[in-house]
Amino acid sequence: MPIMIRTIINDLKSRSQRVVQDASSMDSVSDGLLQSCWAHMPQELLREVLIRIEASEDTWPQRKSVVACAGVCRSWRHITKEIVKIPQFSSMITFPISVKQPGPREHLLQCFIKRNRATQTYHLYLSLTTLFDDGKFLLSARKCRHPAGTDYMISLDSNDGSKGSNNHVGKLRSNFVGTKFTIYDDQLPHPGAKVTKSRSTRLANLKQVSPKVPTGNYPVAHISYELNVLGSRGPRRMHCAMDTIPASAIEPGGIAPTQTEFSLKNLDMFPSFSFSRSKSNDEENSVSGHLGDQNDGVLVLKNKAPRWHEPLQCWCLNFHGRVTIASVKNFQLAASPENGPAGPEHDKIILQFGKVGKDVFTMDYRYPLSAFQAFAICLSSFDTKIACE
Structure with missing residues (x-):
């Protein structure tokens, strides 16, 4: 059985690459998926194979075998999405959509950020070892200055962070003095979210990225830095309002919105990664849509x-x-008891960020934040703050 599984994996990887390279539209991808020679494998055998692959390939880079299996054919994809759990339950980032889903509840997921001063870019990696030379790439951001402030364009691609790209997933925008920031998601974070029109929205609409999915900027969080009367001698004070996460999300049984798939414009680049959560996972934790029905405030x-x-x-x-190097950028975030008395859940660190090298910083996050949200918050720490220091 192990030899058989290894043979299948090797064949699946090569076929998955061909399907992605040859795909000029979603229709061609669908045809390629349906025509796979593995599409008619008996369901019982198929499920057993996928379960064994999922159980054995539990760390990166070996976990790419699970990704390859999901992109081979429709039947493989449907069963794989039932087996692979979201980061909240598995503590693993497997597919690109995982960066938009909340992290684990019980512990911090360890990542690190590398800064390139020359190109004004930032790359987020999942920590694989204790060394920071290797890691699983997750997201990148490119700094773009404009007269009113600064934008950090966040992308799934390490080399392509342009606004109209299929890899673009959101952005961080600052005011002129670098004290207030807004995190924008390029797709609905939950049903009923409001879109904010902007220049980048109009450009995307002109390109007609996807006629079925509205393209725009959906504000998901607001970050503010208080005036520091001590200047560089005193610590920064941050305040983050997570507009799409209810305050009750940090409590036992609390629910945070969970995106289940990318919009169609992203699927053009990642046709094999269009993952929605399995039925079993939906029973464990309901996806958002309930946020609008809750009366408590935002987190x-x-x-x-x-x-x-x-x-x-x-x-x-x-x-x-x-964290090993003192820096004004270092911080730890926890829930603020603004909507009631403080409890044990308010003592938990939800996000921490700190310097470990000249241009290397650790980023550790947990539920209810996603890697995308945590990365955007950390990017705000890099921006120059005229009024704070």
């Missing part, structure tokens, strides 16, 4: 106040070894 995150370390003459936070 508010605030940075934990550091303490002054007299011998070191600096402000300190306990990053449990994940």
Whole structure:
């Protein structure tokens, strides 16, 4: 059986690449999926093979075998999406849509960001080892200045971060002085979300990326930095209002919106990654749509106040070894008890970010934030803040 599985995987990888390379439209991709020689494998045998692959390929880069299986044919895809769980339950990022889904509840998912000063780009990687030379690429961002402020264009591709690209998934926009930021998602984060029209929206509509899916900027979070009267000598104070996440999401049994698939404009680039969650996963955690029915406020995150370390003459936070270099950019975010009394859930670190090298920073996040949201929040720390320091 192991030899058989390995043979199938090798064949699937080559076939999956051919399908992606030859696809000029979604129709051609569908035809390629239906014509796969593996499409008519007995369902019982197919499920057993996929379960074994999912169980054995539990880390990257070996986990690319699971991705290859999902892109071979429709029957393989349907069964694979029933087996592969979202990051909230598996603590693993498997498919591109995983970066838009909340992280694990019980622990922080460890990632790191590499900055390229020359090209003004930032790359997010999933940590695979203790070394920061290797990692699983997740997202990239490109800094774009304009008269009113700065935009960070976030993309699924490490080299293509343009606004009209099929890889574009959202952006972070700052005001002129770098104290207020808005995170925009390029697709509906949950049913009923409001779209904010902008120049990039109009350009995308002119290109007719997808007539079935509205293209626009959907605000999902607002970040503000308070005026720092101590300048560079004092720590920054952050305030993040997660517009699409209810405050109850951090409580036991709380629900955060979970995107299940990319819009059709993204599927043109990732035809084999159009994953919606399985029925079993829907029973474990309902997808958003309920957010509009909740009366509690949105989730508010605030940075934990550091303490002054007299011998070191600096402000300190306990990053449990994940941060090694003092920097004004370092922070830890936890839920703010603005809508009620503080509980144990308000003590949990939801996002932490800190410097470990000249241009290397760790980023660790957990439920209810997604990698996309956490990355955008961390990008705000890189921006120059005239009024804060």
